[in-house]
Amino acid sequence: MGYSDELPPVPRPAPEALAAALAALAGRFGNRCAASQAMRDQHAQSTSWLPRQPPDAVVFPENAADVQDIVRICAERRVPVIAYGTGTSLEGQVNAPAGGVCIDMRDMNRILAVHAEDLDCVIEPGVTRKTLNETLRDQGLFFPIDPGADASIGGMAATRASGTNAVRYGTMRDNVLALKVVRADGEMVTTSTRAKKSAAGYDLTRLFIGSEGTLGIITELTMRLHGIPESIAAASCSFPSVKDACNAVILTIQAGIPVARIELLDDVMVKAINAYSRQDLPEMPLLLLEFHGSAPEVEQQSRRFGELAHECGGGAFSWTTRPEDRTRLWQARHDAYWAARALRPGTEQVTTDVCVPISRLADCVEETQRDLRENNLVSPIVGHVGDGNFHTVLLCDMNDADEIARAEGYVHRMVERALAMGGTCTGEHGIGQGKQKYLRRELGESAIDTMRMVKRALDPHNILNPGKLFAFH
């Protein structure tokens, strides 16, 4: 099902090699190494239509030296290792197509240092973004990247996560200062320092960010932080069409209004929310926004956006800085996931994302909506539209082979459309297993060759998360 039948096969390790590795791990880690079927199943990808492929064992390291030991034990026997944060990736990134050992970072969850004056912190990879933000709050600091799920920061770095705040604060690419990474040979690599910028050699930090665990295992991260804004305003505005909403977004970005979040919900999503949350939002495309700054700044930003929205045909524009009103205004977005599910109970949600130059966003969304209608598919659309990034949340009856076939064709055309518009097959979910053929279409063989050269140089025996991104051979 899905794209996985097109994936290159990854050979399983020799049974005796695997057994030797598992025995060595059991000896070294005792009950922090688990191989029960339940534990293995828990660590197989489960958030997409890709088949679940459990690892052969799961180990819970407590520190970087543990990770080095796991990697060395496995490397010696050519057994795959797969780093695992919270399992919330969406393209099969933690699946184990060749089996092997899952390294669950659950217990490497310490916040090692917070440098408030420097706006940075040093953490272990298992820290989740909500835990980090709870710890930082008392110091007036926050970590802005919010992909929705309460993902681990290590996993977010490995998949180059972004989400709703990226339009202002950037993605994981922009918010990691330095990493410590265990290489496939077990060596520990420090990629950079706490300095805010550096011109010192290759950008190893960015090389590992987004490499989906295929080049090394992250054991420590130095993260940029931001001061909690003095004032936060939320705003919402409905538009007659997606095109009008997108035009308002384009004008906002061009005017340099430093909007912190700007999210599009299409009319299908708004209807779903009205039904689910008993709201009475106008059943047309909706923009939800957030502004960060001093009180007068957010007032001005909100007012300037309101003027631009009005020029683009936007309806009643409401904004507020009161926390309870902000929550109410954004309730629609927070409810989106459950509201979408409630549209077709019993179906699976298949989420996919693309990202296009913002001038093409309206065309891309509208053609995607038309495609859905023509193929009798149900999929609300939500988008981080300030970046030209949107998701469709396809509700697919997995017992209906014809519907699955139509859904696959739809996802395929959506990606092709984004590529034809100068965009990318994924703005934030990554390649994993699900989008390998599109990576090749997007960048061409010589880019994949270049990635493969890097992969083979750093992991010559393909033990780090094999079967992801592109074929090793």
Add this chain to the structure above:
Amino acid sequence: MGYSDELPPVPRPAPEALAAALAALAGRFGNRCAASQAMRDQHAQSTSWLPRQPPDAVVFPENAADVQDIVRICAERRVPVIAYGTGTSLEGQVNAPAGGVCIDMRDMNRILAVHAEDLDCVIEPGVTRKTLNETLRDQGLFFPIDPGADASIGGMAATRASGTNAVRYGTMRDNVLALKVVRADGEMVTTSTRAKKSAAGYDLTRLFIGSEGTLGIITELTMRLHGIPESIAAASCSFPSVKDACNAVILTIQAGIPVARIELLDDVMVKAINAYSRQDLPEMPLLLLEFHGSAPEVEQQSRRFGELAHECGGGAFSWTTRPEDRTRLWQARHDAYWAARALRPGTEQVTTDVCVPISRLADCVEETQRDLRENNLVSPIVGHVGDGNFHTVLLCDMNDADEIARAEGYVHRMVERALAMGGTCTGEHGIGQGKQKYLRRELGESAIDTMRMVKRALDPHNILNPGKLFAFH
């Protein structure tokens, strides 16, 4: 002299191989291939105390296919190729220690597309930043990275340049969306798309940015642009000490004031400027600032900064949005280079930079000043202090062996100090030839090993700008 005697030797190509390559290039490129001594000398590094090492020939390609041909002709014969923009790099990046062929991008200077709605443009690598900004101005757009020199954008990408605007707009790392790059085997690689963000595979764009021409030759860049702000305010404020000035910077960054530039000039630099430009600035540390936004935004930002500066002991604070007054206020910064030279006519300027976590900036600058005094050296200090990055502009009598020895010791201690404070040996000038030993000290052998694995994988015969960054063997 300098550090170059510590550099690993790079073998020159076999004479017959070099002759064959030069003959093939002359046949293919006619008078766009030049080997006169004058032309060769012009293309050797000349902005530092590193010895000039000219290439054997200079070729002027007109398009990407020309670059592919040059690389293929040279690769076949194992002859080095060195990409060249404007020759304004500061650490010997365009020197040719093993000879070879310089690829001067002078004629690849077309602006291929400006996408105003998407805030991006597509350009060839020889376009300089001033030319780009002149072209963009009519469309209300600008490209923010300003390293001082009117460098080529290709060279700026290759060295991960930044400069005065980086505190707000980031460095070249953050402002390149995609590259086209000719690999060592002559293949053309497309690294990404025009989408504002992507999670599609390894971050090849960032891998090439800052690789100093050692992994590939950039032939096209897709750049992020920004709207010219509605209003620009300049401000200046003197402080009793570097520590007070740095405290004001820290508070400004923590408060999230989106300052566009924040530059520190130390008292030595201010004295030099008073002497050179007949100004009467208070002879104490000076902060110069620029704010970008709507008229009320820049007024608020300026006022908020003024309050913080006052808290930190800052003196009279002046700000203005009138262009002629802004120019006057920033005159000190614009004159800094010539004012520094005038301090000791007949000496060479040796510029070096480091970058530290901002909480350590005052300590680092003050210890550096003390070191200068103790060693009877003259070096004004200027800094992009919002990033924790500063330069010393050492004025060194190159006929005085003792002074040269003291200067080398001073630069060495300055870098060691920055590293001990958790910083980097270079915030923006890069490694080139001049800082190779510090790259190793900063990140350790396993990081250099990792870089070397990548280098050998992409350029197995070490023909791309050999002798830079780290030893190939």
